[in-house]
Amino acid sequence: MALLQIAEPGLSAAPHQHRLAVGIDLGTTNSLVATVRSGISMVLNDEHGYALLPSVVHYGSGGEVLVGRAAQDEQSAYPYNTIVSVKRFMGRSLMDVGDVGNLPYRFVDAPGMLQLRTAAGVKSPVEVSAEILGALRSRAEQALGGELVGAVITVPAYFDDAQRQATKDAARLAGLNVLRLLNEPTAAAIAYGLDNAAEGVYAVYDLGGGTFDISILRLSKGVFEVLATNGDSALGGDDFDHRIYCWLLEKNGLSALPAPDIRALLTHARSAKEQLSDQNEAHIAAMLSSGELIDNVLTRSAFQDMTQTLVQRTLQALRKALRDAKLTAQDIKGVVMVGGATRMPHIQKAVGDFFGQAPLNNLDPDKVVALGAAIQANVLAGNRGGDDWLLLDVIPLSLGIETMGGLVEKIIPRNSTIPSARAQEFTTYKDGQTAMSIHVVQGERELVSDCRSLAKFELRGIPPMVAGAARIRVTFQVDADGLLSVSARETGSGKEASIVVKPSYGLSDEEITRMLHDSTQHARDDMVARALREQQTEAAQLLEAVENALQQDGETLLDAAAQAQIRGSMDALRAVIGGSDHQAIKRAVEALNLATTEFAQRRMDKSVKSALTGHKLSDLES
């Protein structure tokens, strides 16, 4: 890969090379990849012209892995080895998934997240998702003719921390640099808002294959502000299929079917659901492995009756989101429909009736999320100047900690704009106590047992003191991806000890490396070469950034000695960047980062000050 061009000192920086970045919609049913070319966001098709990659992964007994349509062809014959809708298992334990009897898999219970036994061994949902992401990455790199600088991966807005972390881990496992996890309805709002120059308060109703989100956004020139979000990360088109499936079982007096029959009937249920979007009835005919024939006709009205409670659940979430935003249905200027499941006529009608206006369907509900993600990826990769927009998103579910009696104390409330942080002080309750445990949960309920447990960790090494003397300051930080990190610091004794805690279900860097190693697709040489290229790219970007910063602010913010020191670190990095020792490059990058820390802080202070003096909002909007 070509290195980025670095302008010589004294010359103005050359317009930098276009950085290849993509947006990926990792969906329950289908996944897509899109990119911005010549200023236009477009979905990248596969070699057969298909935009949608079915989110299906097949593991063969010979170790071969199929993704997409080829995997889909195997799903009825090899249900255990063909994973469909894996997104529903991301960051979920066996207990969370519930109805496992009606899912044709061999589940393995594991701490934090379930796993699946396949012909190629036990696979975690993260590994399965990584195969889908890897296929999209290859598609993009072939289409764009180079390695990607990074990707924006979309997640349901209502995904909790465990589900987000699992998604990010899957992307890392697929060798993608994650520029941002972006909420699906927000991505759709970007695509819609920019396309239509929309202004005002909009609702995005996003019913996908397995998840439902409702987001209320205020769009004003240059700003996309999420006011509130709600949803159900286990409600989607799959559940409508499941209702038809249960109806088929009931109609035919069936129970406890073998896995291939379950998969076959679910597939028939899905196509019946799709037919009922344009027709008044659907004919379902199938032969079971026992030889028994299934032959039923499902009318649209019967289908609508059996799924009415699902539609009601979405409206309930909608009302909650509006209440959180302190708005009513009349305040909403437009409702953008997203997700293939919104094609169902009774969904369109229910949403239209609720808002008293026809929903907006002018962007393809299957593609709009990927298109919006690509637009944001282009911005995040640094391909646009200062004329981009501001995206203010929120955390969907409150974060809290367990207190006495199994109750939850909320630390960061839902719908807080991210990034967000809150510090809380704790103290010891016994003399000489040297450890304490902290339990972090996510959810809206009062009892710990009704919320999702994110992490339980122990703070050790507290200096022995009398009860109540130790001061342990625990900071909860939610980053721009909506991911939580927790750090703790003992301040009472004067000496500070700090730790960083990662939730238990996240993968460590070592685990990612091991998984990459284990994977047959990634030979060791490839990995070393890739690590070197990545390190070189990062180093080149750093040099470019520092050079630009020095040209802008070096003279005003730094004296000659400080400038010389930074130049020295830059030269040291330039001396090793072309070599093959990626550790040496890494060390030089770290040294340069350290040398510029103070400079970066001064630059930030300066831009904060300039933000409020003279620069009024009108400047930002241009």
Added chain:
Amino acid sequence: MLPIGTDFQQDFFSLFNLPARFQIDSTALEQSYLALQAQVHPDKFAHLPESERRLSMQWTTRVNEGYQTLRSPLNRARYLLSLHGVDTQEDSNTAMPVDFLMQQMEWREALDETRQTKNIAALGEMEQRAQHEMRFLQQQLAVDLDDRHDYAAASGIVRKLKFLEKLAEEIGSAFDELDS
């Protein structure tokens, strides 16, 4: 090096370029917020080195915290008092006027009743009343904080307002409960 130290400790009113008063210009607050976000938001730094990304996250977190603090009347009053060195003693000082406590008990009982009878209309009325009461307390806060500088009185109102915010929150949960 030139003396432009990192002023991360400046108070939120200075950060948002607003006078340190309870009554604030909410439009000016929002404009400052957006102007600051446009400078510090992580999306502007995603392609830059790790150290700058971290700095951006810290700044944005602070800007968000400041906005949350100044936007909410209760948080703003509490923060303003803390700048004057006054602790509002919301956990320790439970000595509330008797008539206020009586009124609170009446509201709690009424809330329980609407929950049991699933009376959404009554819940809506209650919400209106709570909002009205909160606006009244906010007007009092403006007088005590900005005109009379009576911080002890203002602390008392903050404690009352906290009770009402808790009530409003419970009314919100009751709406969710009746809707499921």
